[in-house]
Amino acid sequence: MHDPAEMPVRLAAFLAGEEPEATDIEVTSYEVMTGGYSRLLAKATVHWTIAGGRRQETFVLRGDPPPDRSLIHTDRAIEWDVLRAVEGRTNIARPRYIDRTGGRLGTRAIVLDYVPSASLLPHMASLADHSHLPDPLAEAAASFHTIPLEEVPASLARPESWEAYMAGRIDEWRATSAAHVESLPILRYVAAWLHAHLPPPVPLSLIHGDFQSANLMIDEHGRIVVLDWELAQIGDPREDLGYFKAVAQAAGPDLTGLDAEAFCARYRALTGFSEAELNPAVLAYFLILGVVGTVRRLLEGGAEFALGTNHLLASVFNLNSIQFGHAMWLSVSRQLEAALVSTKGA
Amino acid sequence: MLSRPTTDQVLRQVASDLADLVLPHVDGEPARVAVQMMTQLLAGCAQRAAHELAWMHDEMAAIEAAVGDIDDDATQAALAAFRDAPAASLHLDDVAHRYHLASDALGAAVEHAYRVGDRVRSERLRDLLAARSATEMTIIGRLDLVGRG
Numbered sequence: 364m365h366d367p368a369e370m371p372v373r374l375a376a377f378l379a380g381e382e383p384e385a386t387d388i389e390v391t392s393y394e395v396m397t398g399g400y401s402r403l404l405a406k407a408t409v410h411w412t413i414a415g416g417r418r419q420e421t422f423v424l425r426g427d428p429p430p431d432r433s434l435i436h437t438d439r440a441i442e443w444d445v446l447r448a449v450e451g452r453t454n455i456a457r458p459r460y461i462d463r464t465g466g467r468l469g470t471r472a473i474v475l476d477y478v479p480s481a482s483l484l485p486h487m488a489s490l491a492d493h494s495h496l497p498d499p500l501a502e503a504a505a506s507f508h509t510i511p512l513e514e515v516p517a518s519l520a521r522p523e524s525w526e527a528y529m530a531g532r533i534d535e536w537r538a539t540s541a542a543h544v545e546s547l548p549i550l551r552y553v554a555a556w557l558h559a560h561l562p563p564p565v566p567l568s569l570i571h572g573d574f575q576s577a578n579l580m581i582d583e584h585g586r587i588v589v590l591d592w593e594l595a596q597i598g599d600p601r602e603d604l605g606y607f608k609a610v611a612q613a614a615g616p617d618l619t620g621l622d623a624e625a626f627c628a629r630y631r632a633l634t635g636f637s638e639a640e641l642n643p644a645v646l647a648y649f650l651i652l653g654v655v656g657t658v659r660r661l662l663e664g665g666a667e668f669a670l671g672t673n674h675l676l677a678s679v680f681n682l683n684s685i686q687f688g689h690a691m692w693l694s695v696s697r698q699l700e701a702a703l704v705s706t707k708g709a
Numbered sequence: 710m711l712s713r714p715t716t717d718q719v720l721r722q723v724a725s726d727l728a729d730l731v732l733p734h735v736d737g738e739p740a741r742v743a744v745q746m747m748t749q750l751l752a753g754c755a756q757r758a759a760h761e762l763a764w765m766h767d768e769m770a771a772i773e774a775a776v777g778d779i780d781d782d783a784t785q786a787a788l789a790a791f792r793d794a795p796a797a798s799l800h801l802d803d804v805a806h807r808y809h810l811a812s813d814a815l816g817a818a819v820e821h822a823y824r825v826g827d828r829v830r831s832e833r834l835r836d837l838l839a840a841r842s843a844t845e846m847t848i849i850g851r852l853d854l855v856g857r858g
Binding site for chain 1: 747749750753805809812819820822831834835849855
């Protein structure tokens, strides 16, 4: 997918297969994109005659890297199902086509509409005042957190209950420590602390799983576009908010924290959560809990590098994020002890 | 062997030259991101080369002192494994292995403190973890997520 000499021909043939009535298909540009750590990305401009007229369209291809260059392993077919479920509810790059086997595009890949938009991080860096952004962020999150579970793809696993889900999530910290190439006592501390300070339960919902500024864009109407759904699952929706906050500590500004009470109030109004269920302290609890999936995947990459089974410099580089996380989790857990009631003594 | 310039000096210079001499002439974005990652990693490797053996030794001693009196089978089993491991070698792999065993004892002690609700102990152990984290932050400096967004 990263061969600009070969891909225009492959893409034209792929589109011809997907849209049999289309004619005169020309891929007039094809460029590799950066910005995603886990998937290959490319942008292609296509001129074709379709639906009775000559049109120009721009697509983004999002495909799997070769196995030995893969940071994390996720399923394009499941990502496709999720995209179809959130389409029309959440502002996303519209999914158009999928190559489920990789036989036509050279790797399993999804073809999306290109959305003229700016990455949220540089957009925020260009602004002195960010006070207009927290509400759209809350609205973007709530737009998919409120999708009824029966409309969420069946390919996503359904936890038994909130309690079972949270226990599993906390166990993931312990399991991640146990599976790593060296003992990680900070992860074991985090698990013990999270277990001792559980917040009130809320209904489980579709969560994005990597809800951070780097996966958000601002379109020409000022709305947030949510990208990269490969880690979507069913979980506690507050995890996405906490995850956003966690990443924003390293790549700010933290839109959830400009006025944390106001952000929580807006999100509560959209979801119907109570103040006990979501307030700044609970949000900060999920700053810790919400990153466990990413922590596990990044540590797996680091372990593979240490064992010589991958050779990706990014796998080592990403361990810096883990170490930054160590400092953040320790600091936040200490600060939160006064606000969160311990249910287990210490 | 020639011990000077020290390993950290050499690595620091390689990082500096990559950033100042090589990066300005690199055009493709993926290659630029790779060079920026290399620069940061080399700076961290320089810190580790200079200090990591001493840091691990100091932390192992602090862990042993902090968990030695804990009445918990898992903690004491992990501590015994640490104490049984040969301690004479200063080769990095050997020290890293002992550090792993000491870390395991610390993790078990933290879990025990929370399980029994020992607030004083859990805070003392958290101080050890915070000291470890401070060392890590000295290694990585500031976090710069190159290539994102």
